[in-house]
Amino acid sequence: MTGPATVFDKPTDYIGKSIPRSDAARLLRGKGRYVDDMQLPRMVHAVFLRSPYAHAKINAIDISQAMKLPGVVAIYTGKDIAQHVEPYVGVLSHLPGLRSPAQYPLAVDVARWQGEPVAVVICASRALGEDALEHIRVDYEKLTAVTDTLNALSPDAPLIHEEYDSNLAWKRQVEVGNLEEALAQDDVVVVEKQIKFGRHTGVTLETRATVCDYIPGDGQLIMYYAGQAPHMLQFILAKHLDMLEENVRVVAHDVGGSFGIKVHTYGDEIATAIVAKLLKRPVKFTADRLESFVTDIHARDHFVDAKIGVKKDGTIVGMGFNDFTGIGPFSMYPRTSAIECNQILNLTGAPYQFEHYHAVGHVVFQNKTLMCQYRAVGHPIAMAISDCMIEEAARVIGMDPVKIRRKNLIPDDAYPTKSTTGMRFDDLSHHACLDKLLEIMDYDALLEDQQNARGNGIYRGIGFVSLVEVTNPSPMFYGVGGAPIASQDGATVRLDAAGALHISSSVTEQGQGTNAILQQIAADVFGVSIERVKVTTGDTATVPYGGGTWASRGAGIGGEAMLLASHALKEQVLDTAAVILQAKPEDLDIAFGEIVNKGSRERKISLGDLAKIVYYRGNELPHDLKPELIATRHYRVTDFPFVFTNGAMAAHVEVDTNTGLIKILHFWAVEDCGRVINPQLVDDQIRGGVVQGIGGALYEECVYDSDGQMQNASMADYLVPMASEMPEITVAHVETYTKTSVLGAKGAGEAGTGGAPAAIMNAVNNALEPLNCGLWQMPMTPERVLKALGKI
Template identity: 55%
Template sequence: MNHPTEIPTRRDLGADLPAVTEDQRHIGVAIPREGVRRLTQGRGQFVDDIELPRLAHVVFWRSPVAHMRITRIERSAAQALPGVIAVVVGAEIAAICKPWVATLAHLAGIKSAPQYPMALERATWQGEPVIAIVAETRAVAEDALGLLEVEWESLPAVLDTETALDPATPLIHPELGDNLCFTRSLDTGGVDEAFARPDAVAFEETYVFGRHTGVTLEPRCQIADWNPGDQKLTVYHSFQAPHMMQDLYCRQFELQESQVRVVCRDVGGSFGIKVHAYPDDFATVALAMLLQRPVKFVADRLESFVSDIHAREHRIRARIAATKAGEILAFEIDDLTGIGPFSMFPRTSGIEGNQVVNLTGGPYKHKAYRAKLKVVFQNKVPTCQYRGVGHPIACAVTEALVDGIAAKIGMDPIAIREANVIPDDAYPATGASGIKLEILSHEACLREAKRVCDYDALRAEQSQLRKQNVYRGIGVATLIELTNPSAAFYGVGGARIASQDGATLRLEPTGVLTVMSSVGEQGQGAEAIFAQIAADAVGVGIDRVRVVTGDTDATPYGGGTWASRGAGIGGEAVLQAGLVLRENILATAEAILQRERSGLKLHRGAVVDARTNERLLDLAELGRIAYFRSDTLPKTFTPELMVTRHYAQRDYPFIFTNGVQVSHVEVDVDTGFVKLLKHWAVEDCGRVINPMLVDEQMRGAIVQGIGGALFEECLYSEDGTLRNGNMADYLVPMAGEMPDIVVSHVQSPTRSSQLGAKGAGEAGTAGAPGAVMNAINDALAPFGARVSSQPITPEKILRALGKI
């Protein structure tokens, strides 16, 4: 049976939308990004490529156990090794770097203990830095690790979230009184009444999600360079938010912003892993200040597994009520999640669970909802925000419940969604959890999803193949994704994390346009879309645009890259600066040409006659006169050819995108193996700036979502030791295991900005785990079997089938 294999991407995806600018030739067009050529030629400059005079290298002796009291450190032999510069313990670092406590005021009651760059008396997870060795080379520093003599007393490790709050369980931080970091309850009322209705049908299940991590191609890297002459700190960072780290270094080391420069050049992937302040970040800076020479830290892959944040360890008891006719009445969840021994700085480790509470049931028009959340401390690697931040959990639970109730009442999975999603003409709307939804397109996305996957044909094929003992499943997941957050996300809680971003556009004397943005590039194509937006805003060719990012000394202040906000927030700042610069250029042309402004316009890099399009003045000539021949201009006129604009989304706490994903799988019921046949994604991310890049984002995010659904899990032994902290044992999805991924688009631009972009970085990850789990359960339906624990391994499938 033939199914559509590819959905053509129109070159001008925004043809049916109102134009953003009067000379729009680039926005909405699939333009290959220029920067890729430099990277594929090996000409990138990542942190580990940077060499500075007198550069030293640091490695950390990390706790080998989950919980210990340090009783003795003997460092003389390591210090005596030729090439070793210093062997430093936590107390020496703490003398110049203040501790931090990661809490947010709007997460009422959240608590955490003070954390230091390196452990002082106790280490609270396997991998916590304890001793730093600085040497002339990394090899010497690693050799010196073997010369350290460290004695410790092992302490009881708290690992199980279900027993973390028991009175008999040891306290990780006795001064906090218990192992509870954060708790939250939400109840709209009407939940018990919905389940008690005589026409109600209920479905309930417990869902378990295994903790995993983001395996970035480039590990976390940093060079800290303290110049005692001018009292300035320069930090070269593999990071997502340069200005955030500048602010944190200022606060923790009591410096002024003018004394700290953070540079993030090429970054080899981030996924949220590189948006947190890690203890070894502060330790490396402290070492540079203590030794007064540059110090480089590069996490090797083994220590990345025990020092990079983990995410998504949740156990959720959930249930849904619906009428026998298929009207969803209520959702209820009880979420228990473990976060390691500390709340992660500065975003906290309470956000992921909070997002699960906010987003569960999100696409649907029910009014009754109850949620409970407990966030507990453990002696494991700290968890925090990783691509999707609660969305994959909330979506998987919601969509599994919807499929479960549909099966129970005998209703088609897409039909029950069509009957219950918030209608496209009902916006703005408020979800049951209280989230404000501006404009979404669930109905349109469901129609498109049915079309692109040929849903009815898939169902017919599935029925025929079951007669041949071939078990295929079709899984559907409807999703919402929050993007473009306002200050309501972090700012209101006291976190100094910017919700705004800035862009500076400057016309150079040669007519080239330089764009300086506070949103950085980590491989997602931010620089490419900023060039497209700037080209259309000003009216030049994209080949005349240069983009600069990732330098606090060069770019305007801003929040950086996270929460799929690059296009929506950073792109809007570029657009607004470009529109003002266009007017300034025309004002300058008016002064040069002595012609009325109304008779001029910018078109394809030149000032032209507005009526005839006759070229009157090239931008290079305009730049030459404006910068070097001001004597020829009227005395009352000064050219302003550099413009800075900032943008913060203020209309809603968040802007939401939405979409539908369909997964097609085949399950071998004898081995438990899952074959991924095809995956379709319909995405509404508002106005699409570059369809090619959005499709790349969706495919990459879907692969990461599939990784969590089928492969990835950080496995711990009973003593708190990570068992699979290496690339041989930790399974990431490989190209040969991935299905064809077909991406299609619906566009409902946000009205909160002129650009209308919402963001596309995380929706793929949000929907894929739910779609895959539903597809597997659909394949297992003839056997009355279900799986509810991710990753869904062959062992779990065979256990559900009763074969082991």
Template identity: 55%
Template sequence: MTIRFEDPNRPNSYIGRTVPRPNAGKLVAGRGRYVDDIVLPRMVHVAFVRSPHPHARIGAIETGAALAEKGVLKVFTGKDLAEICTPWEGKLAHLQGMKTPPQHPLAVERACWVGEPVVAVVGRTRAEAEAGAALVEIDFEPLPAVTDIRTALDKGTPVLHEALGDNLCFRKSNEAGEVDRVFAEAPRVVEATFKTARHTGVTLEPRVIITDWNGADGQLTAHVSNQAPHMLQVLLAGHLDIPESRVHVICGDVGGSFGLKVHVYPDEVATAAIAKIMGRPVKFASDRVEAFTSDIHARDHEATGRIALDENGMILGFDVDDWTGIGPYSIYPRTSAVEGLQVTNLIGGPYAFDHYRCRTSVVFQNKGICAQYRAVGHPVAVAITEGLVDKAAAEMGIDPIEIRRRNLIADDDYPKTTAAGLKLEGLSHHKSLDSLIEAMDYEGLRAEQKDLREKGVHRGIGIASFIELTNPSPFMYGIGGARISAQDGCTVRMDPDGSVVALTGVTEQGQGTEAIMAQIVAEAVGVSPDLVRVVTGDTRVTPFGGGTWASRGAGIGGEAALQAGRAVRQQALEVAAAMLQAKAGDLDVRDGIIVDARSGEERLTLAEVGRIVYFRGDTLPKGLPRELMQTRHFITSDYPYAFTNGVQASYVEVDTDTGFVKLLKHWCVEDCGRIINPLLVDEQIRGGIVQGIGAALFEEVCYDASGQMLNGTMADYLVPMSAEMPDMVIRHVETPTAESALGAKGAGEAGTAGAPAAIMNAINDAIRPLGGTVTHMPFTPERILRALGTITD
């Protein structure tokens, strides 16, 4: 059975409509239940003593004063926890040559970054635990620190982990065609260097976990603000030596995640280990200051890139050398190599060309650990690609739209395997660009820009095309040995009154997972969405799944929900057919009522089917299947990833005296395949764009040369706030994937992927006539004035 998506008047047509989120009402009433809202009987609190040194040997640890403090119950060191918790290594087998040393919940011999947890202090309250932590004395012997990315592999640089031999975590080059020849012979080669600043997620809800070990029951329970409950279940079980079935992970309301909460953190594992030792609930609620040093960081890249073109502005090839610093350990279990790896895959992604080389060098350093964060690698790759394309266009006197028209892969040229090796099922770059030009009135803006420039007002228009990786298959992590699930499942159960419960392995962190699952299940079963109750984030009741990351919830979890819902509908129809002495194929379910499929005549309510099945099963034929609860799992198999595409535009005004940038407006046209809920998709894009604006203009974790963090508060790590943000116009093109009946791809990261490049190009469009360009994010007023030569010292 296929759904006639093209017919908005089809029965039960909930997929494709804006319906309100079922969980929004409780959140506006303050009735959400985030982990820090939970208080359990006998619960205690842990605070961590964190390393103040970028790199230091850990000597004697004096805990007496802390233990004597009122309200302090226990103090644990790295050695204490190592006795009951095995260390981990964030490696993937298919990333050849990758190195990373074992990491413990608390540092054992050396502390390797400012903020690494070293000692855990447990108190009756967080305040008492903090007071105790302040009294722990650790004899640190400072060691030389590695901080600079480009010199990390130099002979004179100290080796961070001696056992590994050097500071290289991972290196890979992706190469196709004849790069050296083409670049030597090309009529036009344009080169530039780029930097994307080190970011951190700054979820408004910091990381928080409550773990409880019930020794009598042999059961570990973890309430945690996390995106991947089953992954955490499996990993906690493994490292604490508990059967997976006896680890219960519950992710209720999550106050933002963006990839930050998909990783295994040493302080969270330590909290679980401490619960196992103490046999009572232990809460760790990260405060904002420790969040800055202990949450994952991301995007710390420096790259040199070249683009080769023929005399007509046709792109011949890209050649990029990317370097990234990832802190002292590769993140567990996803590894910190994936961001660089994505860069090697995604450079030049929207364009047709034959010659390609991109190398990434992933190096260790004594800073916070970098890892996957919304749009992993995309903002870096898109900035390099689109920065080079715009620079080439400017040098060749070609309009930025025109150079893209000439080079974007044609909309009818799919399926296609790119020079970088990406398998693309179907994209819509040209349609999207057409829609963008119309939405923004490109010619009108150009005319306005010209007029204003004559009056000394410097405005710029920036364009950025991009592709986005969504719906990952096991090729991303599973084949490397990581216990990260690429499949996902959904169980749909009809209750006696005809209402429906859907249990899904994907999770809700505000994107609207519960809303779209309700829509999909409602359409699949044939009931109103408000009769569908969606349950997420509980490993004991939901099918085993991967959780929500890499824009996989709608495309993978959604397809599982669709299939499970249809299976329940089919069961209900079979039962109804028996009751009505009709054929199931002649019946349909519409808005909770079994109808004659052809005439639409109402025959029976689902509630009546439920009553008979659950309470009067004796009246049904013996042996008739009557399972009104069905589980289906879905995994992609035709393509390793479902790529989406889009194009963004930014319109800015640069005050060339102060360097300040005013964002006037932003546009995005994107194609995430089948749209399940237009409003939710629009708001994913808007939120993502603003995160990208943060990257372009504001956000940067700053360290000094010794590895000390310089801006670890919200007063000096600048996140985007409402006053400076623009209004955004969002449009869509829909190219569904044929891998699933639903046809949905992901939409969560497109905004973040493209916005930094669009803004960079807009700023450069504004200031290029004055002789400056910027490629080092964030584009602070000072960096812009330095690019203009206004400030030189």
């Protein structure tokens, strides 16, 4: 921990309270500032022609007819765009052996997934641009599409990249102890299952969008984008468009949901920037929903062969698995498409104590949309492998699922400690969370209800998960491997002449309430009314440098930087006040915009009056006193690679054995994210996350045919969670502050999505237990339930 230890010595005014987000007021009145809302003078639209084939050679593109159509300003093919960009490669040095070829924004010679852009029409309107697309003639030579992850590795599979000897992008193995030997012992019960996790995607309601503008004279490129990491994109644009970084400005105003979808490098967005630079005028690209389905990154897509060994008393001896995941034809730049598999290898079984572990991960190229990091990267798979196998083992040995967890969860007094795979843990609370979960869900009553219902032919199930979540990452996540992704974030706090605070931060807002908690922290630590704190995020021209929002780091890292900056400004203001008031700084405090006497709370001078003396009447101050009235601090996690959180969740479901429909009756989530800055915002992060997890568990799947054509690329066909199917979700907290910061906050954004699928699969298999069957494939659709029941 670094920084002031005295911040929480006073009763806090804002931290810990459910204060409504100030920026939501504007959104409720239709005054959002989303990218597609922007209209700039002389703005034109980028409309992309996309490959209808999953794998095809591009022999020629004829744009002559399309060029004649009304409104068409220019048309660029993949070859044209390639001349203006340095290609990018999605590998990182800390994932040794990961390979991926150089990628261009638009396909150049070969299109490798359905939806890959091959040309772009620049046009007066989107509608006219779409008209022109129909008149571009592309001579495609269709190639065999490699779609099935397992078949892609067979020796006779066509190669997606001819320069490689196979379609394998990366393989990693983690071995601790000797699993095979341990599982061969006489007193060990071994359970094996194949678990399939479908491919799904983010379906942010606001599709990806960008407006790029180039200012000749300044030589400045401005990208307005719906995204999460402006500084990362600033680096990428500068590097690949051969510009100086300071001449690239990236601005993210309101973002209509991101969830990891909007933190990657997309060729259509890079091409839009290139075209704006070439034409020296603003260019807008807004993906339509079909484009979103086939070009936004997809997620999951895992085939897992898992096994676990337990003793008859429930002690876990070891676990292991073989994971195959399909990532599309390239590893996504710059975060790579191997991180999810890496997380699964690192995190499976992490809440539990056991000795033997053997996990192998295969990351495989295929002709489908690129797969990359999406909310709760790897966690839903890792948690499902361990917790679904543990509950299955408990069923086999006839043990209660809570009891088997009690026996194996890392004790709450064991920290600091390491997981079997070497993950460093501190300040976790698995048992306390499980206690609280059982208390709020009334487990015994549910068990009784389950027995009674079974008597009536109604099959209800209860499923649990104990989870960890990677939050507040240090440079060990990306920076160490050479990615231009900052692990530290900065915060600036400035006192204006009216006594109000202007704060800015490099973490970004996509609706989760980042701006609100930054205001709460600044108001609380510095001592002004929250209404007098104005916040700026998302603009590389005005905010301090930092990583942005991903991996549940906004509150823990961005919040700590804001705390440090607010405290630094407070010290500076008190030093100035002490001179003006001829008092000692340590006898003074700031409360609700006034300098007060620390003991008596007597008001001495308002912040506005103090600031006016500094700004307007500096002649009243001693010559050697030059207050800045502004402070900037940065923060990064130094003590640990990641600050893990933990939690416990439970699902209560009813399986209709006639229709195969699964109804979630209730869901409970207990989360330990350290200090809760705004309980309502955290609870709703958990709820939204759980519902996203429910989507992956029950509904969402990108269905492909063997030609690599996505069959359900519309919101009418791709099922997302809607209100009528969603349960009430009860959320509770255990607060174990992380010792890595003064604030003590860990992340909370991804736990729900990471844990819910395992809890639901467990609940479904608990419901199906008396029917002697189980379901080990997500999404758990009615058809798959009926197949598991042997009814179809």
